[in-house]
Amino acid sequence: MLGLLGVGTALILGIGKKLSTMSGSLLLLLMWLAVLPPKNNPFVDEHLIYIFVLQLLLQLRAGEVYGLGLWWNETSLVKKLPFLK
Numbered sequence: 001m002l003g004l005l006g007v008g009t010a011l012i013l014g015i016g017k018k019l020s021t022m023s024g025s026l027l028l029l030l031m032w033l034a035v036l037p038p039k040n041n042p043f044v045d046e047h048l049i050y051i052f053v054l055q056l057l058l059q060l061r062a063g064e065v066y067g068l069g070l071w072w073n074e075t076s077l078v079k080k081l082p083f084l085k
Contacts, residue, residue, distance in 0.1 A: 003027060011054075014063020015072040018085050021058040025051045 004027060010020035032047035063069035078084045 011057065011063070012067070014067020014069035016084050017058055017061075017063055017069065018083060021054045024054050028054075 003023065007020045007024040007027065010016045011024070028047045028051050032045055036042070038045060057063075061069070064073075072078060073085055
C-alpha cells in the first residue's frame with residue numbers, strides 16, 4: 001500500500017513520472033495476475049485499463065502543465081539520472 005501511495009503522490013505532483021508509471025504499471029499487472037482466472041472478461045479489467053491510462057499520462061507529459069514536472073526536469077539530479085524524469 002505504501003508503494004501505491006508513492007506512485008500516486010509522484011503522479012499527482014508530476015515528479016518521477018517514468019519511474020512511477022513503470023512501477024505503477026507493474027503493481028497493477030501483479031494485482032491483475034493475482035485474481036486469475038477472473039469471473040468476468042479478463043481483457044476488459046480495471047487493472048488493465050489503469051495500466052493504459054498510466055502509459056497515456058506518461059506519453060501526454062501530464063504533470064508538466066499544472067504539476068512540478070518542468071521544475072523537476074531542470075534539477076541537477078534528474079540531469080545526472082535521466083530515468084528519474
